[in-house]
Amino acid sequence: MIIDTEASVTQAVLQAYGRTTDPRTREILLALVRHLHGFVREVRLTEREFQEATRLIAALGQRTTDSHNEVVLMAGSLGVSALVCLLNNGNDGETETQANLLGPFWREDQPLCASGDTLVRSATPGPSLFVEAQVVDGAARPVAGAEVDIWQSSPEGLYENQDPAQADMNLRGRFLTDGDGRFHFRSVKPAGYPIPVDGPVGELVRAAARHNYRPAHLHFMIVKPGFKTLISQIYVPDDEHIDSDVQFGADRQLHPPRRAGASDGLRGALVFAGPALRVAGRGLAPPQAADPLQGAGVNLGVALIEASRPRRRAGVPGGGEACRRTYRHPHLDAPNMS
Numbered sequence: 001m002i003i004d005t006e007a008s009v010t011q012a013v014l015q016a017y018g019r020t021t022d023p024r025t026r027e028i029l030l031a032l033v034r035h036l037h038g039f040v041r042e043v044r045l046t047e048r049e050f051q052e053a054t055r056l057i058a059a060l061g062q063r064t065t066d067s068h069n070e071v072v073l074m075a076g077s078l079g080v081s082a083l084v085c086l087l088n089n090g091n092d093g094e095t096e097t098q099a100n101l102l103g104p105f106w107r108e109d110q111p112l113c114a115s116g117d118t119l120v121r122s123a124t125p126g127p128s129l130f131v132e133a134q135v136v137d138g139a140a141r142p143v144a145g146a147e148v149d150i151w152q153s154s155p156e157g158l159y160e161n162q163d164p165a166q167a168d169m170n171l172r173g174r175f176l177t178d179g180d181g182r183f184h185f186r187s188v189k190p191a192g193y194p195i196p197v198d199g200p201v202g203e204l205v206r207a208a209a210r211h212n213y214r215p216a217h218l219h220f221m222i223v224k225p226g227f228k229t230l231i232s233q234i235y236v237p238d239d240e241h242i243d244s245d246v247q248f249g250a251d252r253q254l255h256p257p258r259r260a261g262a263s264d265g266l267r268g269a270l271v272f273a274g275p276a277l278r279v280a281g282r283g284l285a286p287p288q289a290a291d292p293l294q295g296a297g298v299n300l301g302v303a304l305i306e307a308s309r310p311r312r313r314a315g316v317p318g319g320g321e322a323c324r325r326t327y328r329h330p331h332l333d334a335p336n337m338s
């Protein structure tokens, strides 16, 4: 097709990519062309702006290393990562429980813990945190032997691999659910933290006069053969940035609501499920009198949810599959969107 006018460019491109043989790839490519061309027309992109756009996209790659992915950071900062999670999980994705961003700080081989252990491996001052949870399947049956990775920032907002003051693997642990699907642990309350703003993502958030903080959260990854891996987070609802997460991850399903009249902080109701896996919480382990971590205890509960349903469309990844990252894990075989 010979291009005559501005309008016919789009038709020519659609015609060319309409010959893509794989149906899903064709669907994606044609939608991409329609929306991309529509975007350029809507804003009447100038030549200078186009050059600037190509510079920014190139900088995303140039800034990306083995330990930092600026592309993922940009996807989060534009809300795309959150959108993919929400589309493929929870109500819109026809699974009942909400997966969430994996983030950049998960580590392989987190220490195996016994239920009841603390995640604190070096002096980490801060409010105590107690979590008790149960993993159940879509029919509310306990799931024994599920592997649950937990990782979090310190009360200063730093993960241990960012902070020389913390011991290796501080505030990280891996638990196996017991015969009743349960596990519990002690820790300290995490704090929110800033994302890096020395690259294109920094240009973006400064242009919009946004802050660059994520609200405090606990990360979870639940794995058991035969179940879809669940990656999610629980957000601390009293964080000052809870309603303005720079990565748009703190959706309402993952906020444990405050317990009315409670003096001990937070109590959960947290969705934690995949098509066949979920975590249900009940109450919270009270601080023990002799516990050196006892203090202004914050209880973060995990409670839960409804049976999951099949994925909406065959061939479209669901749930945790959309939330994997480039880190290697035996149960993570695809790039992640965190």
Ligand SMILES: [Fe+2]
Binding pocket: 103, 105, 153, 217, 219
């Ligand atoms: Fe995090």
